[in-house]
Amino acid sequence: MPNSEVITHDVIIVGAGLAGSWAAMATAQQGVKDVGVLSKIHPLRSHSGAAQGGIAAALNNVRPVPGTGPRGPLEQIPVGDELVDSTELHMFDTIKGSDWLGDQNAIEIMVNDAIDVIYEYEHMGCVFSRTPDGRIAQRRFGGHSAPRANYAADRTGHVLLHTIHEQALYHGVKFYAEWYVMDLIVEDNAVRGVVAIDVLTGKIHLLRAKAVMFGTGGYGRAFKITSNAYANTGDGVAIAYDAGVPLMDMEFVQFHPTGLYQHGILMSEACRGEGGYLINKNGERFMEKYAPDKMELAPRDLVSRSEQTEIDEGRGVMDDGQGIFLDMRHLGREKILERLPQVRDIAIDFVHVDPIDDPVPIQPTAHYSMGGIPTDVHGQVIADASGTPVVGFYAAGEAACVSVHGANRLGTNSLLEASVFGRRAGYAIAEFIKGGAKLLPVTGDPAERSRQAVKELLDNPGTELVEDIAQELKANMTMNCGIFRDEERLNIALDKVHELQQRFKNARVMDKGSRFNTDLLATLEAKHLLTFSEVIVKGALNRTESRGAHSRTDHPKRDDEDWLKHTIAHKGEDGRPQFSYKDVTLYWDRFPPQERKY
Amino acid sequence: MSNNNAQRTVTVRIQRFNPDTDKKPYMQDYQVEMKPGMTVLDALHEIKTHQDGTVTYRRSCRHAICGSCAMHINGRNTLACNTPLKNEVTHKNTVTIGPLPYLPVIKDMVVDRTTFWEEYLRVKPWLIPPDDIPEKEFRMSQDEVKALHDAETCIMCGACYSSCAVIGLNKKYIGPHALLKSFMRVLDPRDSSPAERLEEVSGADGVYRCHTIFNCIDACPKGLNPTQAIETLRKLAQKRQKLEEARRERQKHLNEPIPA
Amino acid sequence: MRTFQMQRYSAIALLVFLTIHMIVVHYPPFHIDFGIILERMESPVWKVIDIAFLFFVLMHALTGAYMVITDFESAFNYRKGLAWAAIVIGVAAFFYGSATIWAFQPPV
Amino acid sequence: MYTSTGFISWLLRRISGIALVLYLFMHLWVIGSANSGPEVFDARLNAVQTPLFKLFEIALLAAVVYHAFDGIRLLIVHYFDVTEYRKSLFYAVFAVAAILTIAGGVPILLFMLNG
């Protein structure tokens, strides 16, 4: 492949989902105009657009009709009436949801910024659904004790993503659509740039910058049944890890209770937020047993485990007993058409069931990655448990771990996190650049190294199909490192990951061309899956307790004594992860740890 | 349409073209075992990952929300990811797949969308808000929100754009996708320059270049109606000053509750 | 744009005129000869109607042709020239046609 | 190419439109000869009344009728919100145009055969 020119920007942002686009927009808004955003798919195709249910903020626009109890119908709060929600309550819900693993300083910032961010979205043109008097409409969501999910029908992420992308364009941000970042360059704990493939031509470029930010999204694609897009292969996480940056809390992977049976495609939590029931083979609303108070609207980890228990105990539906019914018939045609149109289309398209007439078969699906690249509350990436910064390197969104979600994220908090911390990262980057940041030199030619690596991959006469390796990995992760885990299965999982890493050396790329070689990209992505899956499994094996989404049947209790701490994983000399642990920021007197009950 | 489940293996006929190596596009057949619930995208994935890695297409979300996978399936534009394979298998047990028409092919089903995005940018998709921004949200009525439904749902997949015969002739035409976007801003009570927007889209390459061919409605995988939006823009373009005045008036009350 | 409006309004006018024209001139579609036409053309009202018809049909036809041509990207940049050409042809044809209609006297 | 009812209607409308324009100018030329006296006029008129031209006339009729009704359809779409019925409208126009063409065409044919 021919040599290609070096591209230079003040700021390079990788990822154009909510996190990346907010950061780009905010940076440009603050006067740092030379911003380049790289995205492996067109920005508007980013997975943020798939989010359905809503984005949390205690706006206090609606409440349950007085006298109907906490699960009663909702109405707008009349002017001057008592408010039902507060940032304090939002904070508490988030902490409880996180099973006390969330850093409370970060959570406090998030719930406070939330209100501002939602209004900013609205002022930028986002079309939210409305209450009769014209305020932003809100609905209930799992684990939240007030209706605070601000929504746009069931395509909230879609309208947010389009709004913020438009604003970034307005502010003159330069987008590189369909550029695949394959390496991060960090020397002496300071970032220098990235190496990326221009997918269209196949040319590999070095891009230098004073600051680099990662908003590369989640890693749900490591699992067989997942709600995540094909693109969510956790590239950013793996690339950073390979460059020597640590990863935090990777073992915490959220399983969403309502993925479409066998497809994993999401049936938004809004289905339950609007009042849908979960039903087992015997027609029972089994959540009565597991969360008598919140029922279907208990947090996701709990509902998913309840479903899995029903399934494991033989009360699942469908031929193989692996499903559960999501029943929305009682909501009525009108409500479904108005509030959940997309969800209905999905059910009709993929399982040929119209939720208006029949219950929809669902099953738990890998959904969200709580872990990621550790950062402080300004999006500044940290290099170790004591918080040493990686100079010029920022991260936000699902790829990062601030950590506001701790061991389990509440629905609607992640769009919020991506927005709030994307924006904060943008502000911090602008300040960093204005403070006189320098373009640091790069040793050697990293692009040439990447070119060699790609050439080796292409020239490899191997016999293994990449897809087979990836499929085996995913099946392995779902089976042995899924909703319920134990030492035995995790050991099997680890062996399997090691075996697959070996087999990957013999992988064959079928497409040898340079133009739009998605086969090559899929190979690089598979490599990334193998890289961080090892961290997930090892982290899960080490953590001998059950907390949030990490549920060890051999250690069923939460163990605050030993495990109220974040896992930090570095890539060791031998290529294997090395673990250390970081304290959780807690406000002991305000939110003392308690048992999680719903 | 064939609902015959007894047919297990189907022929997927794909239009192949790599400008680096091929003089012109050609068709290539692949055999795929049809599993229950399989979509056209699943079939492509099966081919790409197990039979021929050079088969190239875009995809990401796989549930009709990201807009990547629009392509030409059995003679019409749609999304591969939410189209059940079994609905597309013809009586000859074949599905024919090609790139979106009228656009330059980059490779197989991947088309060059440069003009598509240029037009999107040209209509200034962002909101131009009024000068005073309230502390809380602008108040919008539920009906005002409803009017934006179609435009707001658009996933920019380009199925409409590349089905429109006018685009086939003239890439200077703004196109249904961007006109729909412009419509969204023109109708948004929070936008303060509807007249200027109407000016932009009512040139010779704008709403009047549309010949009401309706392919855009037929092609839209989200069931949207760009034609009606274009018709509305044409009407509004006639009375832009009036609209501008009405907008000023409306914006005086953006901060107040919508009366019951 | 003006062409679009011209096309619609002339179309509406044509609806009226063409209907009249078809009924009076072409229906029943038997042999037409000079005599029949002459008889009708005696009346100045018919002359005016025919000239108006001519006006609208030219307007419609030429804007139509203009539209068809400018739909091609290669012609799109020459719209100004094409529009002028259409106007010149239109005016010329209009005068030629009107003269014909006006001059329709029984030649003795 | 992207075919559909909408595309077909558009193509037919264009072709009929252009055909009509061509006819219009020919028509002007024929009628214009009136000024040159009845002989020339009748000669030119006769030139366009051969059987071939009679067939041509049926095509012309089809073009006018189709184009006019398609035009009406478009006007309806412009002034009313009826995009939902686009397919039915297309078929209706097609049917009406076909019926009128036959109704008008048969007498021409008969006339041609008879005289």
Ligand SMILES: Cc1cc2nc3c(=O)[nH]c(=O)nc-3n(C[C@H](O)[C@H](O)[C@H](O)COP(=O)(O)OP(=O)(O)OC[C@H]3O[C@@H](n4cnc5c(N)ncnc54)[C@H](O)[C@@H]3O)c2cc1C
């Ligand atoms: C189906 C679904 C529904 C959801 N619903 C909700 C909800 O209702 N409420 C809520 O709060 N959260 C929801 N979430 C979670 C939420 O959508 C995500 O956490 C959030 O959108 C992540 O945003 P992001 O900006 O971090 O990443 P993404 O939006 O995933 O963006 C990642 C970006 O990185 C780019 N990228 C990745 N790798 C590379 C590379 N190697 N080179 C270049 N670019 C790269 C991609 O192109 C993309 O632009 C949902 C998630 C899913 C899967």
Ligand code: HEM
């Ligand atoms: C009742 C009679 C007629 C009606 C209602 C009518 C209506 C229309 C309409 C609405 C259009 C616009 C199409 C578009 O924008 O895509 C049009 C186009 C056109 N018309 Fe007519 N028309 C009539 C008669 C005629 C006649 C008699 C001629 C020729 C002399 C003619 C020539 C054309 C041409 C060339 C076009 C452009 C074709 C196109 O844009 O597709 N029309 N007509």
Ligand code: SF4
């Ligand atoms: S209008 Fe429909 S077809 Fe066109 S880009 Fe939007 S979603 Fe796609």
Ligand code: F3S
């Ligand atoms: S297909 Fe094209 S011509 Fe108009 S109605 Fe749709 S934009």
Ligand code: FES
């Ligand atoms: S893959 Fe996203 S729309 Fe089809």
